[in-house]
Structure formats: structure tokens, C-alpha cells
Amino acid sequence: MGKLRPGKVEWLALGHTGRPTLRPLQNLLLLWTLLNCGLGGSAQGPGEWTPWGSWSRCSSSCGRGLSVRSRRCFWFPGGEPCWGDSHEYRLCPLPDCPLGAIPFRDLQCALYNGHPVLGTQKTYQWVPFYGAPNQCDLNCLAEGHAFYHSFGRVLDGTPCSPGTQGLCVAGRCLSAGCDGLLGSDAREDHCGRCGGTNESCLLVQRVFRDSGAFAGYWNVTLIPEGARHIRVAHRSRNHLALIGGDGRYVLNGNWAVSPPGTYEAAGTRVVYTRAAGPEETLSAAGPTSQDLLLQVLLQEPNPGIAFEFWLPRERYGPFQAQAQAVGWFLRQQQPREVEPQAPELPAAPAPSAPRTPTPAPDPCGRCPDTRGRAHRLLYYCRGDFVFRARVLSRLHQGQETRYEVQVQLIYKNRSPLRALEYVWALGRCPCPRLDLHREYLLAVQRLISPDGTQDRLLLPHMGYARAWSPAEDSRVRLAARHCPV
Template sequence: MGKLRPGEAEQLAPVHTGRRHPLRGLLLLLWTLLNCGLGDNAQGPGEWTPWGSWSRCSSSCGQGLSVRSRRCIRFPGEELCWGHTHEYRLCQLPDCPLGAVPFRDLQCALYNGHPVLGTQKTYLWVPFYGAPNQCDLNCLAEGHDFYHSFGRVLDGTPCSQGSPGLCVAGRCLSAGCDGLLGSGAREDRCGRCGGANDSCLFVQRVFRDAGAFAGYWNVTLIPEGARHIRAAHRSRNHLALMGGDGRYVLNGNWAVSPPGTYEAAGTRVVYTRATGREETLSAAGPTSQDLLLQVLLQEPNPGIEFEFWLPQELYSPFQAQARALGWPLWQPQPREVAPRPPEPPAAPTVILHQTPTPTSDPCPPCPDTRGRAHRLLHYCGSDFVFRARVRGRLRQAQETRYEVHVQLIYKNRSPLRALEYVWAPSRCPCPVLALHREYLLAARRLISPDGTQDRLLLPHAGYARPWSPAEDSRVRLAAQHCPV
């Protein structure tokens, strides 16, 4: 690879050689017109011919290369063409069968039984990989402590054992994402070859919700198509990952998974847990389905950092779905309230009548949780789905307890009693259950690590729909789409 040497370019000169090629005559006419019309002796570079076709692969199995070439056509006094005369691309064939002789071994074996060192003595040669230039044919004499270099290896020879690079004209070259050897082309964070990270958006947040009790809390939805995913924190809590089918990939069902590599959503998830309570989760992507990142809280949450890249066309649907499911894209930072200066004591007054001033409800509006995707996700990922009538409600410091009368059970992983308590993790639960109304509820069983609490949990923005015959049909249909 490289520029043409002066002798490699085709010279076009105004000489008669008998029969003239039509293209040569046309180029000569253009050259004459340019010289006469412009009156300028400065000449630009020559012109390349179109690329030829790609050659056959240099190997019959495994990795090899194919090559194509072009020529530079220039007039006398013109500079050489800018660029390369040859291009090489990687060709990937089916793996070689077991026992196949490697390409470099075959090249060394060509010198077996032939005197090569100026004597009549012959040797058996095998590859030697300890020489400085790995693209030279360095062969070791079997049974002896010396090697000999027989020049360059043939183009397409692997640079070393297990190396992805191939030797071309004595140089070790690796293929870029465009398949061309030595091009240096790389995928950007969006997965585009040679891109500039302008076709995707970078999502980076910190989940700071402290949680009201021990258990699983949603951190973020990782949508289909996400790349370069990473989440990290430093605490005794554990990251958990759930697939779109409602099954846990990591740290589910109160069991801590060992560090390692896991297959999920068409990508490999690398899970590490280092000393100092640091835990990380990373995946290259792209993901083939949605994933739900959760945290199993055992102590107050110091903050979970997460990030991923998402194609621009998928960002708006991700925002809408995340809001619908109640998974915040960012956490509001707490604000410190400045203390008010003390007010001077007022003169005593006699209050004859005081009317209570109505105060607005401090609870924010709940997110929209309608849609088939929301129903499927919570139905398949829940432990219990049942129809119940709300009999009572008690708001405590950081949670709400509902007393419900169970009337019909669609799904249960353990027995349910006629009267149950359902807990919601907030004084402002979403959705709000009205007294004396019937709902279809999807709840999860929450057992504290010490085994002292066993609750039915209604997740924030979970599945709680007013019962109706139509909703009854929909929930029965959802059961058919959950994995067995």
C-alpha cells in the first residue's frame, strides 16, 4: 500500500505508435485545449481509473484477504495521483476444520529438505514467533536452537497466533469497521462506522431516591437499542437487572449473583463487585429488548450512576415509556431551606373566630400508566394478580397501607387470604386506590432480609386498574404472553 512510484504511472505523450487508442486521443485533445486555453504550465495530479473487482479470498477457510487495484493516468509533467494503488479487505470464511495446517506452517514447510544456508545440510522448518518482525517468514529449524528468515510471508498470513491482524506487504494491518485493512475506521458510540456520535444521544443520570424500606426499587428503563451501558455505585446495596419477560438476569428474588458475564437482551452484561463495596454493571449493546435496572436496597442509597447511548429516533419513545411506568429519568436534587429570621413578638390579640384555611393536596399528579406494555410488564413480573375491594387506608410516615378484600385471584405464587394488607411505598402512592372500589392489582411479595416482614407490595406507578369486564378480559389475555 502506498503511492505509485514514477514508473508505475501510465505516461500519455503525443507520439504516434501506429493505431491510437480512442481514450488516449480524447485525453490528448483535452490536454491540448487546457494548455492552449489557460496558458498555464502548472499541472495538477493525475486521474485514477475506476477500481477493479475484488480478487478471490487468499484463504480457503477462516480469515483471509482479497485485493483490488487501480491505475493512475497522467500527462507529462503532472504529479502522481493521490492515494493508493491497492486496497485490501478482510474476507471471513467458515472456520477451518480441526487438524488443518496453518498458513504460516505451510510456508515454512516449503523449505523442508532443501539446502538453504549455503551447505548441503537440510532441516525441517516450523514457524518461529519470537523474531522482531512478525510479518517476516521466520522459521525455526526443528531440533536446533536457531531460526532463519526467508523474507516476507505471503499477504493474508495472520501476524501471530490468535491475532486479528493480517500481514500485507510486510506490515501487520487490522481491519477497520469498514472491513478494509489499515483504514483505521472505527465505530462511534452510536454504532456507525466512521461516525461522529451525532446520530445518538447520551443519557446520564444519578438515581438518588433513598427508598422507604428494604427491597427492590426501580432505577431506570434501559430501552431497546441502547449501547455502552454502565451503572455503578458504592454501598452494601446490589444492582438488579430484569429482562422484558419479567425474569431477573442479576440479583433477583433476594439472591445475590456471582460476578461474571451474563447474556441478556442480545448483549453480554459484565457484572463486577470489587472490594470497598463498589459494584458495576456494563454492556456494549445494542440491546434487542427493554431491560429494567433496579437496586436491592439494604441501606440508604448513596446514589447510583447510570449512563447509556440511545439513537435519536428512540429517545422520545423512551421518555414517554419511562414516564408512563413511573421510572424517573432524573432525580430532583434536594433544596435546603434557609432559616427565616425571628419575628418580633406581636401584641396579644383576642381571636373571636378562626376558619381553617383549606390547603392544597401536596401530592404531585401520578404518571399515566395506561397501555398494553405497562400491563404485560407488571403482570408478568408480579407475584400476585387479583381482584379486590378496598376496605380501608392508613397513611404512615413514608408508606401507605391498604386493607383489601380479595375476590378473585388470577395469579399467585403463594396462598392469599380473603383479607390482605397491600403496602404502597409512599404517603402519596401512585395510583391512588379509592375506598370501597374494586381494582385489579398486580403486587409483589416483599420479605425483609431478616425475615421479620412479609408484605404485599404495590410498586410505585404499578398496575392498579379499576375493575371492569373489559379489563378482566385484558388481564386474562396478558397471562398468555408471559413466559412459562
């Protein structure tokens, strides 16, 4: 930054002869000095700065430029000069330069095109040369020749070199701190505060060691809005997965492995790396503009997933509550399965006379009728989730039936629901029974196993499952008003 120059110093002489003429501001400064130091006393300590002047116009109209402001020092002979700098430089907020705009350094070299240099009458066309020792000198290469010439310093505000953030000021390459001042060492802390000391945020740092009982997607942690300096790493054949605030996968979703690279998510860039060995990492500077959900696609036992991020203090409490509400484990779709169907047989010759086929008897029989206002109120008020869904598939697993459903409208939920969910029912012939490809209004409960390895949506026996209709929609909305608070 600009240092004190002799031409910027004003001496205040107290003698009766040779006294300079003082402007009103200098008179005020002299009076203030005399009153504070005592009439007739000698000056002690450093000189005094005038207030900062206004910022100058920007050195550029686009891209990166700087503006400058200055101040003057007043001090007494024999005393110490002012401490600090006489000039400050700051970056200008400017729009990007249009495509094809000539860079600032190129313009400065071009000023010498066609002019004799080097003591001869020869002229050259000049372009910037970046191989010289001082990058803030105007080093220009003669086109078509193997030499360059230095024309002195570049103008203040010239980029030091392509692709860098530094700007040349008084022959020096300076970078801006987070306060926008060139040459400043001010830096953002982990909380995003310029010059802070990390006192306004907390570090969340944990290792997720739980291992699911089956292959599939499992929740690792919620990364809440406002998180910064996100880091995730593990070493295994498992894959990290990330879900955005809109419920869609950012990477490694739907059983497909994404390529390494940079992904946009929640207002920040997520860098995903996968080395040749069994190591994966995620990193993002943040801050995130919405919640992210970190998952792991388990293919083998989980050896541990280390994650950390910085979170504003005021958001740490809500984060803990959200993490408990979401739960560490996710009811996530497995490879989509459907009920096995018998293989098709070759078509038999057409009979001479049509016969009416006899329908096969339903092995499950009919479920008892459970309609009624009291039944609807009971399960709506007791249920953890009430939603409208379309049945996509049905699968018998042991003594249970698993329905894969597409959630279309949520009336009540104690924790977030995804677009695709599994709903479990007891028995191979559960009641109520859900038909494929039909839409239902369901009231289900959340069931977490004692060891925490399973988190399910359970449709109770003889519970609430009604085929959707506009009339049923009105009834379920009315039921919400009669539940006890």
C-alpha cells in the first residue's frame, strides 16, 4: 500500500517568523494540538492524520479495477511521523468485460506500436510478455522477434498476470483481503465473517459408523442451510449420495454411480472425487442455501464415514432437532421388484366353441368393512403420516407384504417423506389390501426397530386405506380439525 512521501507531510512551525500561511483546516488542527499538548509545550508522540479523502473513480470500466483514497500527515519538527499508510486501494465492483474486449495490459503495450525505441528508428508491434522477473513492469514482446522491452511500470489496476486475482499498485502485485482493500491481510473465518475468530459458528464433526442390515441407501446426516466448509470422506466400496432440497439426487442416486466432478447444489459447488482406490470425498465451500441430505449407498459393511461442516450458532439447535426428525436411516427404494408372474405358455389352438373361463378363487378372501367416520378419525389422529399415494408394486417377503408407493399429496407428516416410499403390512394377505396402480389415502405409523437398523412405514392391520376420491379427500381434511391438540 502507499507509503508516506515527503511531499505529503506538513510541518507546523510555532515560531514568530517564517510562519507559513495556514488554511482553516490547518488552523483547527494547530489549535487542537496546542490545547491537547499545552501552550508552549513540546510535541510528543506521532503526527496526526487528516480524515480520509473520497474514493477516486475506478481505474477500469469492466472486469477488475481499483480506486484510491488518500490522507495527509501533520507533524512537528523533531517529533515522530504518522504511523500507517497515506493511500488505500480497494477493488471496484464491476461487471464482467464483454467477449473480445482488449485486456488492459495489451492496450498499454499497443501504445508503443509504430514508435521508435531502443535508440533506433525501427518500429515494432508489441504484445505483453509474462516471463520477466517483475510482473508489474510493462514488459512487452516485439512480435516476430525474440526480445522484449520494459517500458517502466504498468498503470495501477493492471492485473499482475492472466488467471490471478492480484492487481499492480505502485509497481507491486497486491491481492485484496475480504474487506476489499488491496494489500490487506483480512481473511474470512470459518463462519464467513471478515476478520472474525470463529466465535459465531460451531464445528460439527462426526464419524458415521452404523452399518445397515441390507444393501441400499441409508441416511448419514442432514447438512443444513448455512453450512460452510463441508468435508466428507470414506474408504470402502460404498458410494456417497447427495439429495438436494427439492428431493432430487445431486449425485449417485437411483442406483447409478455419477462420474467425479463438480456439481451445483444448494447455491454452492460440490466437488466429488473418487480415486483409483476405494476412497471417495465430497467438499463444498458453502454457504448452502437450503438443506442437503447426505446418504451412503451400502454395498459392504460401513467402515466409517467422516464428515464435518461449520454451522452458525443460532442454527445448531434446529439442526439437532431436524437430524432427529429425519432419523439416521432412510426408508429408501431398493432395486425395484415386482411380483413374479408365471411364464407365458404357447398359445393353444382356438377352440371350436367359446368357453367362459372360471375365475381363480382369491386365496386371501375379502377384508372386513372398516368404513365409517369413527374409524377415519381414530387412524388419522393416531397416524404419524397421512398421505395420498399410488401403488407401484407389491412384494411378499416372509410373513410381510411390501408396497412401493408414489407419494402425491401429504396431509400430515411427523418427518419428511420422499416421492417414493415403501409401506409395509403384516401378513401375506394383509387387510386392508392395496391393489396395483390405484390411488389411496393412507394413514401409516413410523416403526423403528430397537437396534435402530430399520425405519419403516407400517400400515396397521385393519387400518385406514381408502381409495382416493374427491369425497374422501374432503372427509380426510375435515378429520384433521377434530384431532386433539
